[in-house]
Amino acid sequence: MNINATLIGQAIWFALFIWITMKYVWPPLKKAMxxxxxxxxxxxxxxxxxxxxxxxxxxxxxxxxxxxxxxxQELLAVADKRAAQIIDEAKSAAKTEGDRIIAGAKAEIxxxxxxxxxxxxxxxxxxxxxxxxxxxxREVDAKVHADLLRAVQAQL
Amino acid sequence: MNEQPQTTSEYISHHLTNLxxxxxxxxxxxxxxxxxxxxxxxxxxxxxxxxxxxxxxVPGGWQNFVEMVVSLVDTQVKDSYHGDRTLVTPLxxxxxxxxxxxxxxxxxxVDFLPLVGRVSGLEHLKAVPTTDPNxxxxxxxxxxALYLGMNFKxxxxxxxxxxxxxxxxxxxxxxxxxxxxxxxxxAKPVSLALRLFGNMYAGEMVFILIALLGxxxxxxxxxxxxxHILIITLQAFVFMMLSIVYMSMAAxxx
Numbered sequence: 116m117n118i119n120a121t122l123i124g125q126a127i128w129f130a131l132f133i134w135i136t137m138k139y140v141w142p143p144l145k146k147a148m149x150x151x152x153x154x155x156x157x158x159x160x161x162x163x164x165x166x167x168x169x170x171x172x173x174x175x176x177x178x179x180x181x182x183x184x185x186x187x188q189e190l191l192a193v194a195d196k197r198a199a200q201i202i203d204e205a206k207s208a209a210k211t212e213g214d215r216i217i218a219g220a221k222a223e224i225x226x227x228x229x230x231x232x233x234x235x236x237x238x239x240x241x242x243x244x245x246x247x248x249x250x251x252x253r254e255v256d257a258k259v260h261a262d263l264l265r266a267v268q269a270q271l
Numbered sequence: 272m273n274e275q276p277q278t279t280s281e282y283i284s285h286h287l288t289n290l291x292x293x294x295x296x297x298x299x300x301x302x303x304x305x306x307x308x309x310x311x312x313x314x315x316x317x318x319x320x321x322x323x324x325x326x327x328x329v330p331g332g333w334q335n336f337v338e339m340v341v342s343l344v345d346t347q348v349k350d351s352y353h354g355d356r357t358l359v360t361p362l363x364x365x366x367x368x369x370x371x372x373x374x375x376x377x378x379x380x381v382d383f384l385p386l387v388g389r390v391s392g393l394e395h396l397k398a399v400p401t402t403d404p405n406x407x408x409x410x411x412x413x414x415x416a417l418y419l420g421m422n423f424k425x426x427x428x429x430x431x432x433x434x435x436x437x438x439x440x441x442x443x444x445x446x447x448x449x450x451x452x453x454x455x456x457x458a459k460p461v462s463l464a465l466r467l468f469g470n471m472y473a474g475e476m477v478f479i480l481i482a483l484l485g486x487x488x489x490x491x492x493x494x495x496x497x498x499h500i501l502i503i504t505l506q507a508f509v510f511m512m513l514s515i516v517y518m519s520m521a522a523x524x525x
Binding site: 140145151 | 289293295296297298299300303304307308311315316318319321322323325326327328330334337338341342345357358360361362364365369403404405406408409410412413
C-alpha cells in the first residue's frame with residue numbers, strides 16, 4: 116500500500132466530477148422532476164375537477180328530466196280535463212239545440228194542427244151551410260141563417 | 272499471455288502492480304488516474320447530456336434512468352441531511368455513480384485488460400481504480416475536507432472549538448473531549464477509504480486466485496462475479512451514505 120501523488124490527482128478528478136454534477140447534472144434534473152411533479156399534480160386536479168363537473172352535469176340533467184316529466188304529466192292532466200270539458204260542453208250544446216229543434220217542431224206542428232182545424236172548421240161550416248142550404252133551400256132566409264151559422268161557427 | 276513461464280506469485284504481483292511513472296512520493300499511477308478519469312468523464316458527461324436535454328414531459332429511457340438514480344440518492348440525502356442540499360446531493364450523486372462504475376470494472380475478467388495492455392505495449396495495467404488506496408484516500412480526504420469546511424461554515428471557528436472541547440463530557444474534561452474528537456474525526460477518512468479499498472482489493476484478489484485455477488475458474492468466476500455485483504453496489508452505497516452522514520454531522524450541532 117503505497118500512498119503517492121496519485122492521491123492528489125484523484126482528489127482533482129473527484130472535485131471536477133462534483134463540480135460537473137453540481138452545475139450540469141443536478142439542477143436541470145431537479146427542475147425537470149419538480150416541473151413534472153407540478154404537471155402531474157395539475158393534471159390530477161383537473162381530472163378531479165372534470166369528474167366533479169360531470170357529476171354535477173349528470174345531476175342537473177336528471178333534474179331537468181324529472182321536471183320535464185312532471186310538466187308533461189301536468190299538461191296531460193290539463194288536456195284531459197279540457198277534453199272532458201269540451202265534450203261536456205258539446206253534449207249540453209247538442210242537447211239544447213235538440214231541445215230547441217224539438218220545441219220548434221212542436222210549435223210548427225201545433226200551428227199546422229191549428230191551421231188544419233181552422234180549415235176543417237171552415238169546411239165543416241161550409242158543408243153544414245151547404246147541407247142546410249140543400250135541406251132548407253126554399254124556405255130559409257139565407258141572410259138570417261147566415262147570422263145564426265156564424266154564431267155556431269164561433270162556438271166551434 | 273505466457274511468453275516466459277510465470278510463477279503463481281509473479282502472476283499475482285503482476286496483476287497487483289500499477290502502471291506508474293515517477294519516483295517516491297511523486298509517483299503517479301497512470302492506470303488508476305486514466306481509468307477513473309475516463310469512466311468519470313463518460314458517466315458524468317452522459318448524465319450531463321441527459322440533464323441538458325431533460326424535459327418535464329415524458330422522459331426518455333436514459334433520462335428516466337438518470338432521474339431514478341439521482342432521485343434515489345436525493346431521497347437518502349433528504350432523510351439524513353436537513354439543510355440546503357445544493358452541495359450535498361451532487362456530492363452524494365458523484366460518489367455513488369463514480370464509485371459504482373469504478374467498482375464495476377471488477378466484473379471485467381481479470382486477464383482481459385492486462386492482455387489488451389500488453390498488446391499495446393504497457394507492462395502493467397490494474398483495471399479497477401478502487402483497488403488503489405490512493406483513489407480511496409483521495410475520495411475520503413476530499414470528503415473530509417468538505418466535512419471540515421462545512422463544520423466551519425455551520426458553527427464558526429468558536430462554535431467548532433467549543434463543541435470539540437465540551438462534547439461529550441462537558442467543559443471540565445476538555446482535554447479528553449478534544450482527544451476523543453480528534454480520534455473520531457481522523458477515523459472518518461481512514462475508515463471510509465480503507466473500507467472501500469479493502470472490499471474491492473479482496474474481491475479482486477479472489478478473482479485473481481480463481482483465474483489461477485485453469486479450467487476450473489469457469490464454474491467459480493461466475494458465482495463470485497454475481498456475488499460481487501452485490502458488493503460493488505453495497506460499497507458504493509455505503510461510501511455515499513457515510514459521506515452524507517458526515518455532512519449532516521458537520522452541519523448540525525450536537
